[in-house]
């Protein structure tokens with residue numbers, strides 16, 4: 001069974017973790033736009049230099065530029081058995097362009113991992129970053145987050161600035177405004193599935209496997 005997957009969901013929905021599991025299970029590449037941008041900068045290609053200049057000034061990477069990079073990535077041989085896209089398409093224009101890049105013989109499955117805003121705020125504001133080794137980790141509700149030290153290196157755990165509740169709410173509002181047109185575009189098409197992201201991660205994985213099997217047989 002060959003398919004291509006677009007994984008969608010708000011920040012903090014666990015999309016990255018699920019993408020890694022799915023990539024392993026189906027032996028297909030996990031293509032995140034973050035990785036594509038970093039790779040392009042490292043490669044120093046003309047597009048990469050353009051991206052590097054934009055990122056250095058904090059400017060947004062345009063629809064056209066990110067679409068070109070994804071299109072280029074989808075010509076690599078490792079996607080011949082399918083791929084998982086994470087972070088793309090982010091706009092309706094990108095979704096429409098993606099339609100034209102897909103092979104005819106593999107269905108596109110679009111999976112939304114849905115998590116209510118309150119839960120995202122709770123999850124993200126319980127994340128801490130280790131000042132020494134820079135590993136991000138979640139702290140349990142029971143423990144006193146301010147007295148915890150890093151289980152990896154013993155360093156001091158601090159709240160990431162962009163994980164403050166008010167910042168999280170702003171990021172979610174931005175995400176929702178961007179994602180809604182993309183979601184309504186895919187909702188009207190075959191292959192769209194919604195997954196309850198409130199379940200434990202293992203159950204989310206099981207649900208994703210089941211839905212993908214249902215969409216591809």
Ligand SMILES: [Zn+2]
Pocket residue numbers: 130131132133134135150151152153154155
């Ligand atoms: Zn550490």
